[in-house]
Amino acid sequence: MSESIRNDEVHREERNCLFCSLLDTVRSARERNSAFYTHMYNARIEVLQAFRSLIDRRITVLEERRSCTEAKKATKIEVE
Numbered sequence: 001m002s003e004s005i006r007n008d009e010v011h012r013e014e015r016n017c018l019f020c021s022l023l024d025t026v027r028s029a030r031e032r033n034s035a036f037y038t039h040m041y042n043a044r045i046e047v048l049q050a051f052r053s054l055i056d057r058r059i060t061v062l063e064e065r066r067s068c069t070e071a072k073k074a075t076k077i078e079v080e
Contacts, residue, residue, distance in 0.1 A: 029036040 026036075030040075031037060
């Protein structure tokens, strides 16, 4: 089978593939002024902000834990 015939078969299968059709639609909707692009851009920001809130909370917990252990240090007292 020649290379061009194989390529034609692959392209024919891609056109029948639902996932490939979806990707083509997404690619065409990625114009900077489209509602799809604006929504996806905002969604990326939201995901990053969500991760930032998780990181900030973990930092707070670690700092609180450190301050608690520092406050619990034993103090040597001289007994008469």
